Amino acid sequence: MDFLKIRSFVKDLTYDLDSVQYLFDYGRVKETLPIIETILNNIDSFRVSNLGTDLANVFSEDFWNKKLPADMSLSKMRAAISQYSHAKSPLIEEDLDKIEYTVFVKNIFNWSDKNISSLRNAAKSPLHQKIEKRILHTLEITTGLVLIVILGQMFLTKDWGLTGDFYTGKFDKYLYSGHKKTIDFSAPEEMDSRLPNDYFSARWKGSLLAPKDGEYTIGTTSDDGVKVFIDEKLLISDWIQHSAKESFNKIFLHRGAHLITIEYYQLQWSAVLKLFWAMDGGKKEIIPAQYLRH
Numbered sequence: 043m044d045f046l047k048i049r050s051f052v053k054d055l056t057y058d059l060d061s062v063q064y065l066f067d068y069g070r071v072k073e074t075l076p077i078i079e080t081i082l083n084n085i086d087s088f089r090v091s092n093l094g095t096d097l098a099n100v101f102s103e104d105f106w107n108k109k110l111p112a113d114m115s116l117s118k119m120r121a122a123i124s125q126y127s128h129a130k131s132p133l134i135e136e137d138l139d140k141i142e143y144t145v146f147v148k149n150i151f152n153w154s155d156k157n158i159s160s161l162r163n164a165a166k167s168p169l170h171q172k173i174e175k176r177i178l179h180t181l182e183i184t185t186g187l188v189l190i191v192i193l194g195q196m197f198l199t200k201d202w203g204l205t206g207d208f209y210t211g212k213f214d215k216y217l218y219s220g221h222k223k224t225i226d227f228s229a230p231e232e233m234d235s236r237l238p239n240d241y242f243s244a245r246w247k248g249s250l251l252a253p254k255d256g257e258y259t260i261g262t263t264s265d266d267g268v269k270v271f272i273d274e275k276l277l278i279s280d281w282i283q284h285s286a287k288e289s290f291n292k293i294f295l296h297r298g299a300h301l302i303t304i305e306y307y308q309l310q311w312s313a314v315l316k317l318f319w320a321m322d323g324g325k326k327e328i329i330p331a332q333y334l335r336h
Contacts, residue, residue: 059150202331206234253297268315
């Protein structure tokens with residue numbers, strides 16, 4: 043099979059059909075005649091050069107004879123197109139209507155839509171097709187693995203973080219609840235996109251997972267007031283209006299889950315709240331999401 047000839051045929055056919063479509067769009071039907079004549083000649087040449095293969099059926103006489111009016115055959119249509127493409131009669135438009143030329147061209151387009159892709163595929167060498175299949179197979183495997191990782195991550199992390207209840211003022215009127223993986227906020231919209239800039243409060247609840255027995259430094263950076271409870275005991279209390287500042291305290295925790303509650307209120311201007319820890323005198327860091335459960 044001559045793959046280069048198939049590629050050349052498909053390329054020429056696509057280009058010619060685009061030209062015909064362009065002319066039809068602007069009502070220049072007569073100017074499509076020589077292009078259609080070229081298409082038919084190329085099809086004949088292509089069919090002859092591929093005798094003995096499945097490609098020889100491309101635009102077969104029988105295929106098109108069944109789509110043409112009863113008194114019209116492909117050979118007659120070809121002869122009429124050849125005649126009219128070289129004629130200069132002002133009545134050509136009427137002649138084209140008589141042979142249903144426009145219907146024939148539409149049939150060519152319909153055939154092209156259904157067969158161009160298979161012809162393009164036939165124009166690929168066995169090596170090319172093998173490489174494409176391997177690439178497609180690799181992409182399918184990669185996509186599957188990525189999906190497994192994403193779904194696994196979603197499943198494993200679905201309980202991470204804390205749930206917050208939001209209120210107007212200092213717990214005056216309940217507004218709604220939200221969920222965050224970490225307590226690391228520098229603006230109201232980072233806490234919840236629905237919050238106003240001023241005069242609101244929040245209470246986050248959940249569990250704090252201590253990875254080992256030891257002394258922990260639990261701290262906050264807040265603007266304005268904040269309280270932190272561990273196992274329902276008050277650990278940090280800075281319940282006054284102030285600009286962003288740190289508060290911290292030490293506590294011995296056994297390995298495992300401990301109840302944690304963080305209360306916060308914001309009056310005006312900046313709204314900041316960060317929850318951090320340091321284990322056994324180690325480096326201070328925002329408490330990671332995997333150590334918080336809601």
